[in-house]
Amino acid sequence: MLDMSMFRDHADVIRSDHDRRGIPHDSIDEVIRLDGEWRKSRYEADQLRKERNDAARGIAEAKKSGDEAAANAILSEVADIGAKIDELAAYSDECLLKRDSLRMGIPNILHEDVPVGEDDQKNTLHSLHGEKPEFGFEPRNHNDLIDMNGWVDQARGAKVAGSRFYFMQGDLARLEMALQQYGADFLMDRGYTLVQPPLMMNREAYEGVTDLSDFETVMYGIDPDKYYLIATSEHPLTAMRMDEIIEPSELPIKIVGVSPCFRREVGAHGLSDRGIWRVHQFTKVEQIVICKPDDSWDHHEELLGNAIGLWDSLGLHYRVVNICTGDMGTVAAKKYDLEAWLPGAGAYKEVVSCSNCTDYQANRLRMRYRTSEGNSAVHTLNSTAIATSRTLVAIMEQCQNEDGSVSVPEVLRPYLGKNALESL
């Protein structure tokens, strides 16, 4: 959510950002109008409240000196003031509520480096990493590899839960655990604190960190308790400090979170999605930074650097892209994706997403830090380190052998105690 000062003093910045995104200005104008209405009615109600408070003080004085007649005189003068205040207050509350629910839907201001374009075809190449693997045979896609090795039981996953649920088993499950451990160790070495978050959140906290439409398409809701299963540990870990005023000495807060992630994946179907590339549940090692506004762009590059260091150490081939305006979403001001090469699919596909959300989440979460000029919103950033299911797919496809076995990346061998994944 953008700060109100943006609408009052720099509406032109929001308008030109909407132009870059190719969306209309209606909501901006309406927010500004409602803000004016709110301020006006709020001021009038405040004046009436002042009258009432003055009268109440007068009555208190009169009663203290035993002058009942004077007290009653004041009382009759202000008899109907309460009703007037209620009426104005109801109107001003309504304006405020409308203003802010509209404001929640207005996206963050994009960084100037964000390329303009309508969809992911217009994302720009940032860098290429690792060697594209060459095979002396026709490489298989990961779905064939998990089937022939018995590593994932999709049919029984569908039976006990539903489509896109799965049982992961044997050496692939061991590799999954190794990735979690390795990813967490990698980031702890770089000064990040390991945190395991709650896997469910309440609505209020969740609204602080995500696009509202995600409640329909992404998150699972748990009734009757009104909880939501987290779609990523970014959500609880960012909301962790909501409603807090953070001492500057605590900043930057650097966290590595490890958790299962739950996603409805509404609308995703099709043969190309078979396997574990797009599933309802996976585990993710996530990087989180909460910092002072002036430092956030440096931290954004740091998070990208960590992801690159981690993926380079796995020996995989991938590229980094700079996400364009049309592919950006509501919350981030700038986003890099890492896209791993999948030889079986013959394409680069998204495995890491690295975002600077500036003060957008912090404003909604009322998450501030203390400065000598008062309290000011912090900036929040997040980046995938390892999304296990997709990393497993990249490893399977890039490190596969002709017999269908899969070589384990060097750095993971100590965690598994073997050099290749064996079939079940």
Added chain:
RNA sequence: GCCGAGGUCGCAUAGCCCGGUAUUGCGCGGGCCUGGAAAGCCCGUGGGAUCUUUCCCUCGCGAGUUCAAAUCUCGCCCUCGGCGCCA
């Protein structure tokens, strides 16, 4: 699940019985003092509006009673403690 206690400004606290301007300490920021510091003293330290001067709101949340609610009434949420159940 049952019983009990509690939720007040960044933290800690007083006020609640008996309705009438949110108390004090710590921390933090600024100032005075100093060669410099410490100590001491003074001011500030939640949100908002504003004619820049003042005003309004804020005591877990919401309703009610009242001229007036941190304070009284009702409902809800959360935390802590005890008991029960439990990986």
